[in-house]
Amino acid sequence: MTMLKVISANTLADGTVVYFKGEGSWIKEIADAKTFTLDADLKAGLALAKADEKHDLVVDPFDVDVQLSKDGHLEAISLRNAIRAKGPTIAFLPASIALRS
Amino acid sequence: MYRYDEFDTGFVNERVAQFRDQVARRLSGELTEDQFKPLRLMNGVYLQLHAYMLRIAIPYGTLSSRQMRKLAFIARRYDKGYGHFTTRQNLQFNWPALADCPDILAELATVEMHAIQTSGNCIRNVTVDHFAGAAADEIEDPRPYAEILRQWSSIHPEYSYLPRKFKIALNGAPADRAAIQVHDLGFQIVRNDKGEIGFKVYVGGGQGRTPLVARKIRDFLPKADLLTYANAILRVYNLEGRRDNKYRARVKILVDDRGIDAIREAVEADFSLHRDEHLSLPQAELDRIAAYFAMPALEDRPARSAACETRKAADPAFARFMTYNVVPHKKDGYGIAMISLKPIGGIPGDATAEQMEAIADLAASYSHDELRVAHEQNLVLPHVALDDMPVIFDKLVEQGLAEGNIGLVTDIIACPGLDYCALATARSIPIAQRISERFGNGDRAAEIGPLKINVSGCINACGHHHVGHIGILGLDKKGVESYQIALGGSADETCEIGRVMGPGFSSDEIIDAIERLVNTYLKLRTGKAEDFLSTFRRVGIEPFQEAVYFTGANL
Numbered sequence: 001m002t003m004l005k006v007i008s009a010n011t012l013a014d015g016t017v018v019y020f021k022g023e024g025s026w027i028k029e030i031a032d033a034k035t036f037t038l039d040a041d042l043k044a045g046l047a048l049a050k051a052d053e054k055h056d057l058v059v060d061p062f063d064v065d066v067q068l069s070k071d072g073h074l075e076a077i078s079l080r081n082a083i084r085a086k087g088p089t090i091a092f093l094p095a096s097i098a099l100r101s
Numbered sequence: 102m103y104r105y106d107e108f109d110t111g112f113v114n115e116r117v118a119q120f121r122d123q124v125a126r127r128l129s130g131e132l133t134e135d136q137f138k139p140l141r142l143m144n145g146v147y148l149q150l151h152a153y154m155l156r157i158a159i160p161y162g163t164l165s166s167r168q169m170r171k172l173a174f175i176a177r178r179y180d181k182g183y184g185h186f187t188t189r190q191n192l193q194f195n196w197p198a199l200a201d202c203p204d205i206l207a208e209l210a211t212v213e214m215h216a217i218q219t220s221g222n223c224i225r226n227v228t229v230d231h232f233a234g235a236a237a238d239e240i241e242d243p244r245p246y247a248e249i250l251r252q253w254s255s256i257h258p259e260y261s262y263l264p265r266k267f268k269i270a271l272n273g274a275p276a277d278r279a280a281i282q283v284h285d286l287g288f289q290i291v292r293n294d295k296g297e298i299g300f301k302v303y304v305g306g307g308q309g310r311t312p313l314v315a316r317k318i319r320d321f322l323p324k325a326d327l328l329t330y331a332n333a334i335l336r337v338y339n340l341e342g343r344r345d346n347k348y349r350a351r352v353k354i355l356v357d358d359r360g361i362d363a364i365r366e367a368v369e370a371d372f373s374l375h376r377d378e379h380l381s382l383p384q385a386e387l388d389r390i391a392a393y394f395a396m397p398a399l400e401d402r403p404a405r406s407a408a409c410e411t412r413k414a415a416d417p418a419f420a421r422f423m424t425y426n427v428v429p430h431k432k433d434g435y436g437i438a439m440i441s442l443k444p445i446g447g448i449p450g451d452a453t454a455e456q457m458e459a460i461a462d463l464a465a466s467y468s469h470d471e472l473r474v475a476h477e478q479n480l481v482l483p484h485v486a487l488d489d490m491p492v493i494f495d496k497l498v499e500q501g502l503a504e505g506n507i508g509l510v511t512d513i514i515a516c517p518g519l520d521y522c523a524l525a526t527a528r529s530i531p532i533a534q535r536i537s538e539r540f541g542n543g544d545r546a547a548e549i550g551p552l553k554i555n556v557s558g559c560i561n562a563c564g565h566h567h568v569g570h571i572g573i574l575g576l577d578k579k580g581v582e583s584y585q586i587a588l589g590g591s592a593d594e595t596c597e598i599g600r601v602m603g604p605g606f607s608s609d610e611i612i613d614a615i616e617r618l619v620n621t622y623l624k625l626r627t628g629k630a631e632d633f634l635s636t637f638r639r640v641g642i643e644p645f646q647e648a649v650y651f652t653g654a655n656l
Contacts, residue, residue, distance in 0.1 A: 013128065014198035015152035056130040059148060078580055080519060083528075084150050088520035090530050092195075094453035097182040 005042055006033035006066050007049050009058035017084045023048045030085040031073045103248050103393040105213045113210045120144045121203035145216025149523050152196045156219040158226040161247040162190035162474040166461035171212040173457035179205050186450040188565055190228045190474040195521055222263045224254035228270045230278040231475040235437050235483040237429035240290045241298050243271035245391040253328050260335055264342035265350040282306045282315040282596035285352045299323045305356030308562035312598045313353045316361035328380040333371035397469035402434025406487035419494050421505030421543055436487050440480040441504045445541035446534050449515040450478030459500045477514055509546040511537045514565050518558030525558035527575025527582040532556050535612045551632040568592035570634045572599045584611040589637045600642050614649050621648040
């Protein structure tokens with residue numbers, strides 16, 4: 001089976017979950033992340049991500065196994081990474097704030 | 102309540118300034134993450150799945166209304182409008198930005214609060230019985246001793262880099278409400294044959310991946326020797342505890358490996374050597390600190406409240422609140438009112454900023470400005486006139502916090518689990534919510550009677566699953582959540598670690614399995630007076646295994 005991975009991290013400033021798009025570029029949506037199908041490319045991607053860590057954009061970059069959903073979007077395979085991508089699975093916001101957002 | 106002295110104020114402000122500088126240096130790149138991580142942890146800042154998390158110490162679970170309002174302010178201004186009360190009487194904010202953390206700590210410092218020693222391998226925030234100073238069955242208020250331990254242990258140079266974290270709990274009544282036997286060090290206030298008050302001392306308890314009930318190390322410790330003896334235990338642990346393997350580094354492992362007799366010998370030797378030195382507590386100092394925790398002046402009232410009784414007769418929900426959420430106070434005509442942070446289907450321990458403010462108002466108006474946080478993730482109004490219970494109940498109804506379910510099947514302890522926590526292996530909050538909804542009918546919960554269900558999302562056991570009457574541990578089995586059940590655990594004075602029942606259950610199966618356990622208990626009990634734990638202790642685990650694994654859907 002062909003490897004399909006993206007790279008994720010948390011932003012240094014507020015811990016937001018982000019995905020690697022390209023050198024110095026991180027985005028919030030996993031669906032738009034840069035994908036890797038070859039080990040060598042992934043290694044090179046992680047090296048760039050680590051460089052961004054040194055530039056204090058993100059913390060602890062790591063690779064995430066993903067797959068294409070039925071409607072063709074990238075999605076994380078493990079529950080842990082799916083929760084990172086989508087947020088808590090519970091209705092955690094107070095009603096007053098949930099209504100505003 | 103205790104108030105900071107000049108030293109505390111200066112020290113906390115100094116720490117805020119230091120952390121502000123450290124955060125600025127991290128954000129500018131001057132500090133690497135490896136350099137910064139231990140510094141942020143020393144100030145309660147973790148990095149979780151989605152965001153930073155700030156854990157705030159609530160020393161011995163005691164809050165004033167002013168402090169609670171400050172927490173509400175922080176929730177609204179710097180977080181997402183809510184906070185989470187934890188199983189260590191702390192509060193966690195789940196979404197602060199790193200750059201805001203120094204400002205949050207500065208806000209906390211204005212109300213004598215901080216996040217020091219909520220993380221790291223140090224002596225953590227000391228916890229006590231949440232009814233301290235109010236309970237009818239109390240021998241003596243443990244909070245002055247907790248405060249003395251706080252002062253002694255705060256940034257103690259010898260104990261800032263222990264082999265692992267070290268948790269101390271104190272309890273002041275025969276009923277253990279502080280779970281002292283699952284702490285590294287537990288002090289039980291007792292009265293000896295001569296009528297003197299001192300401590301029975303336990304060491305080496307804990308949950309996590311190696312759950313162990315603490316061993317009694319001393320039958321009676323005079324009050325004056327509290328610090329000398331704690332110091333002796335810490336010195337032995339600091340010297341002998343393992344540092345080569347973090348999973349074998351807690352004092353419970355040392356006690357288990359060496360045996361309690363060998364540890365006692367070493368501790369007593371150190372204690373004898375240093376007794377009557379500088380750590381002995383002068384009575385005048387004990388009295389001075391105890392005075393800060395004196396019970397407020399409560400006016401005399403009739404033992405029976407007509408207003409309360411009339412409302413109970415007319416309103417089943419209020420009657421249930423009085424039965425399960427209100428416990429006897431030292432003084433006639435008063436009660437200790439527990440506010441359940443376990444509304445049916447809610448998130449255990451969560452409170453919105455609005456709820457915090459409403460509760461602060463209740464404390465100011467009806468409980469002499471005092472609040473407590475229970476390690477079961479509920480809040481407490483410790484000094485309430487029985488006559489005021491109806492109005493408090495009505496105000497709690499407005500906030501969705503009037504559920505009369507303390508100690509019942511829906512009063513579930515749950516850690517944040519995989520919805521938030523970077524260490525978790527499975528979700529725990531949704532399991533707690535679904536159990537709560539399944540048993541949400543108050544009459545049914547009352548019929549079932551006392552039953553503690555505790556849920557943890559990983560083996561670190563923040564959800565105290567080892568000591569739940571029914572404990573649920575969420576694991577990751579090849580990428581799928583699996584929930585293991587243990588039965589017969591207890592965190593009270595009859596402390597036991599629960600027995601694992603057998604193979605785990607999927608998320609879809611677990612709620613039905615819990616219901617089968619409950620129904621099995623209802624069939625087996627000799628009567629309503631025999632609660633779940635008593636029935637389990639009488640009949641053993643087999644009938645429950647039989648019911649869950651070998652009957653019904655699992656045949």
